[in-house]
Amino acid sequence: QKEVEQNSGPLSVPEGAIASLNCTYSDRGSQSFFWYRQYSGKSPELIMFIYSNGDKEDGRFTAQLNKASQYVSLLIRDSQPSDSATYLCAVYSWGKFQFGAGTQVVVTP
């Protein structure tokens, strides 16, 4: 079992709709959770991070964390073609960052 799991996609989302990305992790003691966006041929760029249970909003992005269920999600509202990318979930546990394999999102006009 991988320590951080994501659906690989591709997740096809109509322009203007909400994209919902999920991530589960195995280490119950994980402390911090990050979402990165990676365009093809580019390096990952941080979108947002969350430490506490609940929701955290930043512009069109909302991260949701449920530590009891070991689940973190990312919602992208009003999806734009520029949101087409691979989204990486990263989990920090005791000095280590573990990355999921990423979910590819394709926003269709």
Place this chain on the structure above:
Amino acid sequence: EAGVVQSPRYKIIEKKQPVAFWCNPISGHNTLYWYLQNLGQGPELLIRYENEEAVDDSQLPKDRFSAERLKGVDSTLKIQPAELGDSAVYLCASSLDRGGGDEQFFGPGTRLTVL
């Protein structure tokens, strides 16, 4: 503020040749990471430095890979000799780690092709 700088951006070598990658982290960032990323996968940690100390190199193939971070700033990752399976993107990242997993910022990466 300048981001993480890496060089070279691309490198093509023949197998059994040596190769080195260089990274300059964001100024003031105490923690530096080297990752390997294969196509369709997330980054995989090779080594993590806190200042000049390698605090996690458990995933570094030490028979052929080596790294150093002199003076706790720039870092170099070396492969000698390179194998076909080493073809990947090598990413450097840095963070100001205050102990709780602060966000890390990635450089543009070095795409290595081993022929």
